Amino acid sequence: MTVRKASITARAAVDSEGDVKSSSKPPSQSDLQKAATLPILDASGKSHKFKSLYDGKRKVLIVFIRHFFCGNCQEYLRTLASVLTPESLQSLPTPTEVVIIGCGQPDMIPMYIKETSCPFPLYADPTKKLYDLLGMTRTLDLGPKHPKYMQMSLPTAIIRSFLQALRSGNKALRGGDFSQVGGEFILEDGRAVWCHRMQNTRDHAEFSVLRSELGYDGAKPPIRRRWSQGLVRSLSSKRQSWSKSRDRGSKGSPPASVMDQLKEELGEEKFPNEKGHDLTPMNAGYHSLSIFQSFSNLQLDIVGFLAILGEASVLTNAQVSALSKFFLLPRLVPAPQALIRTTRPERLDSAPGKVFGVHSGSVRDYVQYIAHTLHNGSSLPDYAVRCEKIIETTGNPIKAKTWGPLTFLSILGCCMSIAIFVTSIVKGDGMALLATLLLSFLSTLVGIGSRWTPEFKERKSTRIVPRSDVVIQFPQGAFLIVQCEESTARQLYWHLPRCQYQVNTLTYRIISLVGTLMLMFGVICLGNATLLLQGLFAGAYLILNAAYWAVAALPQHLHWDLNHFRVVRIAYAGGEESKTFTEALWKAIAISRSVKWVRDGQVAPGTEGWDEWLSEAEAHITAPDEKQDSGLDGTPHHPYKLPEWDPEEALDRALAPKDAATNNV
Numbered sequence: 001m002t003v004r005k006a007s008i009t010a011r012a013a014v015d016s017e018g019d020v021k022s023s024s025k026p027p028s029q030s031d032l033q034k035a036a037t038l039p040i041l042d043a044s045g046k047s048h049k050f051k052s053l054y055d056g057k058r059k060v061l062i063v064f065i066r067h068f069f070c071g072n073c074q075e076y077l078r079t080l081a082s083v084l085t086p087e088s089l090q091s092l093p094t095p096t097e098v099v100i101i102g103c104g105q106p107d108m109i110p111m112y113i114k115e116t117s118c119p120f121p122l123y124a125d126p127t128k129k130l131y132d133l134l135g136m137t138r139t140l141d142l143g144p145k146h147p148k149y150m151q152m153s154l155p156t157a158i159i160r161s162f163l164q165a166l167r168s169g170n171k172a173l174r175g176g177d178f179s180q181v182g183g184e185f186i187l188e189d190g191r192a193v194w195c196h197r198m199q200n201t202r203d204h205a206e207f208s209v210l211r212s213e214l215g216y217d218g219a220k221p222p223i224r225r226r227w228s229q230g231l232v233r234s235l236s237s238k239r240q241s242w243s244k245s246r247d248r249g250s251k252g253s254p255p256a257s258v259m260d261q262l263k264e265e266l267g268e269e270k271f272p273n274e275k276g277h278d279l280t281p282m283n284a285g286y287h288s289l290s291i292f293q294s295f296s297n298l299q300l301d302i303v304g305f306l307a308i309l310g311e312a313s314v315l316t317n318a319q320v321s322a323l324s325k326f327f328l329l330p331r332l333v334p335a336p337q338a339l340i341r342t343t344r345p346e347r348l349d350s351a352p353g354k355v356f357g358v359h360s361g362s363v364r365d366y367v368q369y370i371a372h373t374l375h376n377g378s379s380l381p382d383y384a385v386r387c388e389k390i391i392e393t394t395g396n397p398i399k400a401k402t403w404g405p406l407t408f409l410s411i412l413g414c415c416m417s418i419a420i421f422v423t424s425i426v427k428g429d430g431m432a433l434l435a436t437l438l439l440s441f442l443s444t445l446v447g448i449g450s451r452w453t454p455e456f457k458e459r460k461s462t463r464i465v466p467r468s469d470v471v472i473q474f475p476q477g478a479f480l481i482v483q484c485e486e487s488t489a490r491q492l493y494w495h496l497p498r499c500q501y502q503v504n505t506l507t508y509r510i511i512s513l514v515g516t517l518m519l520m521f522g523v524i525c526l527g528n529a530t531l532l533l534q535g536l537f538a539g540a541y542l543i544l545n546a547a548y549w550a551v552a553a554l555p556q557h558l559h560w561d562l563n564h565f566r567v568v569r570i571a572y573a574g575g576e577e578s579k580t581f582t583e584a585l586w587k588a589i590a591i592s593r594s595v596k597w598v599r600d601g602q603v604a605p606g607t608e609g610w611d612e613w614l615s616e617a618e619a620h621i622t623a624p625d626e627k628q629d630s631g632l633d634g635t636p637h638h639p640y641k642l643p644e645w646d647p648e649e650a651l652d653r654a655l656a657p658k659d660a661a662t663n664n665v
Contacts, residue, residue: 026185026192027134035133040101040123043109048123050130054187059096061214064136064182066201068104068112068175069165071157072150073182076204077116079149083207084214086119092215094188103128104176111168128180136197138179143200149207159305163523186213306541307439307523310334313545316552319348319499320559322450323400324407329447330440331413332420334545339446340515344508347496353377355493356597358469358481362494363601367472370398371492373556374565380478383578385587387570390484390492397491397564398454404559405551412547413443416540424533431525432533438522442515449511454497457490471588471597477581479588488565573641586617586647593621609655613647616654620645 027035036051054060063080065073077100089096098120102112106124113122125131146154165172183197184205194213196205315338321327333339351372355364367377380386400406417440424433468489472480484492491497501508526537572591578584585604589595595618597603604610620643 023135024196026195029191031133031135032187032190032192035130038125038129038133039127040125040130041106042123043106043113045106053099053121053123054190057097059094059186059188059214061096061098061210062185062187063098063100063204064131064134064184065100065102066176066180066182067178068102068108069161069168069172070175070201071152071161072147072202073102073204074112074116074161075152075157076149077118077120079151079207081117081119084210088216089214094215096214099123101125101130101182102176103131103180103182105171105174108168108171108174108176111164111171115164126176128177131180131182134183134185134195136183137181137199138177139181139200140179141200143202147202147204147206149204150202162305163527184210306334306538306545307526308335308337308519309541310545310548311338313548313552314338317406317559318450319345319452320400320556321406321410322447322452323398324402324410326407326410327447327451328444329410329414330417330444331410332417332439332540332544333413333443334541334548336439336442336446336515337519339443339450340512340519342512344450344452344499344501346499348499350496351378352475354473354601354603356471356473356601356603357489357494358471358592358594358597360468361596361600364493367474368493368496370497370560370562371472373560374492374562374567375472375480375482376555376557377472377474377478377480378476380474380476380480381577382476382478383581383584384478384576385481385578385584385591386479386576387481387572387591388483389568389570390482390488391566391568392485392488393564393566395564397456397562398497399561401559401561404561405554406559409544409547409551413544414440416544420533420536420540423536424529427530427532429530429533432529432537435522435525435529435533435537438518438525442518442522445511445515445518449501449503449508449515451502452499453502455500456497457495469592471592473601473603477584479584481588481591483570492565580648582647582651586645587642589617590621590642595621607655609651612654613651616650617645617647 036049036055038050039047040050040053041047053062061084063077065077080098084098086098089098100118100120100122102108102122102124103126104124105126109122109124112118142154150157152160165175168174181198181201181203183195185192186194196209198204314333314335318339348369350366350369353367353372355362355367355371357363372378374390375388417436420432421436421440424430424436468484468486470482470484470489470493472482472493474480482489482493503511526534529537572587574587578587585598589598595614598614604614622643
């Protein structure tokens with residue numbers, strides 16, 4: 001089987017779990033000749049033939065990476081640059097060059113070089129034809145073990161990749177195929193002599209294998225320089241050692257490099273001879289250096305990720321929050337991007353259920369949000385029947401509670417912003433100061449664009465209209481009978497209020513654009529703040545995320561001020577609970593004193609038996625006892641007694657003949 005056929009077979013299993021099976025056999029000369037004419041692109045977008053990378057050169061190591069945002073591949077190249085330096089490659093018995101190829105768009109190459117400090121030529125193959133022809137596969141599996149070249153944890157690598165994509169803006173989708181994996185190929189005198197194809201997303205060839213194949217004669221690789229830099233910073237507190245450096249510097253002979261300073265501190269024997277590349281064995285030297293890495297070199301990359309977590313809990317109460325003036329406070333908010341929406345909702349969300357006009361015959365297949373919040377119908381038990389009377393008072397019918405849980409969240413976020421702002425000034429951390437200002441005033445900017453007031457439709461006619469009682473049927477089979485005036489029913493059940501925003505759509509889009517830029521620059525500044533301020537930000541966002549989650553779990557009526565509607569519960573004999581839907585339906589009919597809404601809304605099946613049952617139920621409806629002692633608001637002091645009628649026995653009697661006739665067929 002050729003390498004080409006093997007690649008097709010492996011690609012067919014791309015969606016399978018676990019490592020994909022890939023061959024370590026170098027591509028044949030025939031496949032290499034086919035690949036020679038395929039184009040690759042440099043950073044400027046200029047096309048080159050693949051063979052230009054190795055034609056006329058004695059030995060070339062070609063590394064195929066994954067997409068340009070892959071943190072694993074970026075870490076691999078950082079370590080590769082320190083293990084296989086261009087100088088050491090040229091001093092090998094067979095001078096060798098290294099070339100990197102990615103599967104993204106060529107305009108991502110400058111970003112990649114900046115992130116990895118890659119000293120090798122870098123090209124792009126966005127068509128992935130080279131990957132296919134040379135037998136590389138696709139998978140999203142991470143592999144069973146953490147590779148040795150990874151000097152950061154997997155979560156940190158993923159978070160850094162995510163933040164890179166976020167900072168790239170509209171280029172976030174130009175990094176390449178996330179499932180494409182690469183490999184390493186050594187070509188000597190125009191022929192492929194060795195290769196390694198990745199079987200998972202972290203399965204790059206280990207450097208001990210690469211160095212052996214390239215002819216390094218078993219010498220151990222040098223340590224990565226960034227750990228040396230961390231050690232230098234940890235030694236900066238030793239004033240006597242650094243005073244020696246300053247004394248030598250004053251005489252005109254400063255240390256030649258950071259490595260020279262380390263040699264002076266730890267001794268010459270601890271470091272390899274760079275000129276001859278004779279690396280002295282260092283038992284666990286790589287790890288011993290990492291132990292001494294100071295906290296000043298530690299970066300909490302996860303803090304930027306914490307700043308954008310928690311969208312669901314923020315969006316849950318976003319609309320009611322925008323009614324409050326506290327929404328304009330400069331403050332820290334988890335996941336502020338959730339509030340930067342492309343479009344604003346024109347109306348409040350509706351809840352599941354059906355609304356029936358008792359006398360009008362009107363039907364709605366949903367329950368308006370405010371009515372659902374006012375009645376809290378989802379809390380009713382199965383087959384429960386409740387009767388309520390609504391009396392309107394003066395004032396704005398819909399507003400947010402002035403001192404509710406959401407106000408507490410706004411004040412908490414503002415206090416945290418002030419605390420971090422003051423600490424940034426005291427510690428002289430300019431990046432943290434900018435991050436605090438950008439992320440705090442982002443909430444104010446978004447608040448201006450999201451401020452709204454409810455707009456209700458008013459009836460223009462002055463004619464006298466009858467009462468507009470309604471019945472609400474909830475998904476759990478419960479019924480709510482509401483006695484109210486026509487104007488009240490219009491606001492709560494039949495006409496959804498519109499969200500009248502204070503700024504127009506064009507202004508809001510400009511605000512969204514500016515807010516997006518503020519968020520991106522705020523996260524960038526946050527990632528470059530000092531460790532102390534990053535720790536404060538991390539603690540603030542952890543607390544705020546927990547607080548927003550807890551508030552999102554509270555009942556909605558705790559956030560709304562609906563005192564404009566006075567709800568009075570009306571009691572009746574027998575209680576609200578029912579054992580069956582039939583019993584619940586009869587109670588609703590008896591209290592509303594009508595079966596019209598049942599037929600108009602098709603609440604009951606449209607069979608002859610059910611129609612007979614409805615007719616019998618209608619015949620048993622009676623008006624409430626007018627001699628009942630009632631309060632000033634019309635609510636009976638004594639429970640209203642339902643008519644004496646057994647709905648279950650009546651339904652059995654109405655359906656039995658039909659069932660019997662059916663069984664005799």
